[in-house]
Amino acid sequence: MTQRFTISTLSTIDPVVRSSISFGLALERSDVAVIHHDFIGDQIRRTVADASGVIESDATELDHACLGCAVREDLVPTLARLKERDLWSQVLVALPVTAESAPVMRALHTETRRSGLLEGARLGAVVCAVDAATIADDAFSDEYLADLGRPLLGDDERVLAEAVAPMLAHADIVALVGDDPASAHARATVDHLRGQGSTVLTSAMEDIDAARIMSTEHRCDDALGRVDPLRIDRHVEPDCAGVWSIDLSSDRPFHPDRLRARLPELGGHEARTRGHFWLPTRPADACVWDGAGRQVSVGSLGRWGRHERGTRLVVTGRGPERDTIAAAFHDCLVRDDERGTDWHAHGDALDDWLGAPDPF
Known part of the structure; x- marks a missing residue:
């Protein structure tokens, strides 16, 4: 048998x-x-x-x-x-x-x-x-x-x-x-x-x-x-033995200029950072964020498809940088007074990260 x-x-x-x-x-x-x-x-x-x-x-x-x-x-x-x-x-x-x-x-x-x-x-x-x-x-x-x-x-x-x-x-x-x-x-x-x-x-x-x-x-x-960076089915555990996790999320996009400027504060730590984000200059593109051991990789995943557009990073670390990362994340988000910006004219100079953007 x-x-x-x-x-x-x-x-x-x-x-x-x-x-x-x-x-x-x-x-x-x-x-x-x-x-x-x-x-x-x-x-x-x-x-x-x-x-x-x-x-x-x-x-x-x-x-x-x-x-x-x-x-x-x-x-x-x-x-x-x-x-x-x-x-x-x-x-x-x-x-x-x-x-x-x-x-x-x-x-x-x-x-x-x-x-x-x-x-x-x-x-x-x-x-x-x-x-x-x-x-x-x-x-x-x-x-x-x-x-x-x-x-x-x-x-x-x-x-x-x-x-x-x-x-x-x-x-x-x-x-x-x-x-x-x-x-x-x-x-x-x-x-x-x-x-x-x-x-x-x-x-x-x-x-x-x-x-x-x-x-x-x-x-x-x-x-x-x-x-899957668009799902991140990971439970966020309470702080334990010096290890912590934070789940940072928003329906707002990252501002492309501030994202580039604050990249070291978001990813330049001995922490695990993973998730997705979007940019007002590329509203249809789902972008991935993958960081560990002071290394960060970002790129485009293509269209959002059935996933809801949003910005989310789940971060785990054991050092003192939790507040630094959280502050940088929130500072990178597009503010209320920036929502009327002509993003098509603004551009984002992120072609080296994400490739050429699709036309609006």
Whole structure:
């Protein structure tokens, strides 16, 4: 009788944590296989193992060294082969260190639908495993991944906080592991940055709860809502252990001149800032704001569509800059006496951020 085939995913920023958890699960349960992927130059290196040892070890040339290509060209066919063999009921996909889980799960969700290569398979939990001893610093760190020896690809210019934030937000389960998984600072950091509806497990790495991971169902739309800048399905936790969050929102747009001038006060901190905004010079465009570890990325998402136009930033930090960020946010909003401005004539000089604006 064919077993129900469940695919769970593990994201990490530490290769030791990844190996300890993934191979620990494989050794614990004979019905679990583990897939490791790593980028090496223009290849994706794949290792498949279970309790008996290594099953496959191979490298595939990629036309484009990106995670989406790896999923399409290597991971999905590998999972289809394992499913067809009917020897394992559960597979844990251990993503490359610092890789985001959202694009992978989006692709896997499509393939589990009717006529997909993984039709009938079930998506288990997306797990983000972090070291309780370091996550309170890692989540706000402005150290470059390349300097830490952990770039996803050769041209990876992210800082550590930029890698951690989307992992925590997208995960169904955040696993706090290490010698002191119950650390108050670690738990507060995770609780402020994880997505709405997610849960936290605390344990030593060798005692991670495999049954909990595999039995949890991944709901793709809910998880994507946690990382969608137009939705930000993240609960704002009360201040705890020095970690705070604020939810800044308005139906008013940002004034383009003041936004540019006050960018350092809004994003130049060791804080996580995420959300969306609009500009009176580009009223139809939904703009995204994504900041972590003193780095800020802004861009255009296209039209607002079914989303209500507005300006919202959710900010999490642990330093004294909360009032500075809040004051800068409110100062950037268009004021009552500016509402009659001829914005078409005013322009915004933000083409380098957002591209050329559409005609009014």
